Amino acid sequence: xxxxxxxxxxxxRVAEVLDREYxxxxxxxxxxxxxxxxxxLAPSEEVFDELTSGRVPxxxxxxxxxAYGVIVLQPSRxxxxxLRTTLAHEVSHVLLxxxxxxxPLPRWFDxxxxxxxxxxxGRAHSFRLALASLLGRLVPLEEVDEVLSFSSEEAExxxxxxxxxxxxxxxxxxxxxxxxxxxxxREGDSFxxxxxxxxxxxxxxxxxxxxxxxxxxxDVVLVLSEGPCLWIGVALLFLLVYMVKRRKAKRTxxxxxxxxx
Numbered sequence: 001x002x003x004x005x006x007x008x009x010x011x012x013r014v015a016e017v018l019d020r021e022y023x024x025x026x027x028x029x030x031x032x033x034x035x036x037x038x039x040x041l042a043p044s045e046e047v048f049d050e051l052t053s054g055r056v057p058x059x060x061x062x063x064x065x066x067a068y069g070v071i072v073l074q075p076s077r078x079x080x081x082x083l084r085t086t087l088a089h090e091v092s093h094v095l096l097x098x099x100x101x102x103x104p105l106p107r108w109f110d111x112x113x114x115x116x117x118x119x120x121x122g123r124a125h126s127f128r129l130a131l132a133s134l135l136g137r138l139v140p141l142e143e144v145d146e147v148l149s150f151s152s153e154e155a156e157x158x159x160x161x162x163x164x165x166x167x168x169x170x171x172x173x174x175x176x177x178x179x180x181x182x183x184x185x186r187e188g189d190s191f192x193x194x195x196x197x198x199x200x201x202x203x204x205x206x207x208x209x210x211x212x213x214x215x216x217x218x219d220v221v222l223v224l225s226e227g228p229c230l231w232i233g234v235a236l237l238f239l240l241v242y243m244v245k246r247r248k249a250k251r252t253x254x255x256x257x258x259x260x261x
Contacts (some may be wrong), residue, residue: 007041014039014073014087021088022095025117029092030179031099037091040072048074059152064090066097089118099182105191108144111159112166113178125160130218132157138214141165141207161214168213169206173199 018039026032042048048056051072052063061082063072071090073083092114097105115121132138137157144158169177177198184194192203199206 004041004043007043010083011041014041014083017084017087018091021091021117025088025092025095026099028117028178029096029099029113030182031095033098035069035094035098037069037071037094039087040070042072042074045074048072055148057148057150057152057155059155060148062086062090064093066094067102069094069098085118085120089114089120092117096178096182100185100191103185103191106141106145107147108141108158108162108165109191111144111147112162112164115159115163116166116170120159121163125156125163126218128157129160129164129214132161133214133218138211141210164214165210168210169199172209172213 018037022037040051042051048063056063061074064070065072071087071094073086073090093110096110096113139154139158139161141161144162147155147158150158166178174180180198181191181194184197185191189197195206196202201209
């Protein structure tokens with residue numbers, strides 16, 4: 001662990017979380033080795049950019065260099081709770097790549113697994129995914145490889161899709177699907193071959209099944225019940241109730257006037 005003196009207390013907490021996440025994620029992805037993971041706590045954005053060679057966009061919170069077992073974090077961007085999530089995400093990248101013997105992985109699988117173990121999912125992700133599905137604006141999973149060149153909003157959607165693809169894999173083909181894929185890859189398979197052996201589908205067929213799953217799960221009902229649409233609907237409902245009561249009160253007053261006359 002490398003850090004400046006002001007970050008000593010934070011560094012101790014990071015080291016504790018790192019040990020815990022290392023064991024948990026390692027079991028999940030099927031990594032049984034004991035690779036050392038070094039964490040750098042960058043004191044500023046300038047130092048963070050220098051350590052990551054400027055490869056991380058403004059919306060990035062951390063960076064993993066799996067081949068070197070290195071994680072770079074920027075504590076100034078978020079509190080301890082958010083830092084723990086980011087740490088779990090980056091540790092997942094390191095251990096997943098070690099679990100497949102350093103073989104190439106599609107970015108959607110890499111990011112989806114990292115999000116799964118970092119527990120990075122919320123209503124905003126559901127709303128964004130549902131809206132994109134409804135409007136026909138999903139990012140093809142094959143294009144997620146270029147996520148570092150995406151805008152913040154495009155990246156959010158790409159990560160949401162990646163997570164949903166991994167959830168689909170685990171729910172449809174078994175909770176040990178990730179471990180089976182990493183095992184097959186260590187034995188010599190490419191990712192596509194390992195995915196096919198795990199699911200019984202070709203790579204393209206799996207992507208087709210995932211797209212069908214998205215259309216079924218994330219529909220117009222979810223769009224209307226999540227995110228800002230929910231509050232817009234609530235506001236409109238209150239407005240409608242108010243107008244009905246106002247009209248009823250006005251009618252009552254007019255009836256009273258007629259009675260007086």
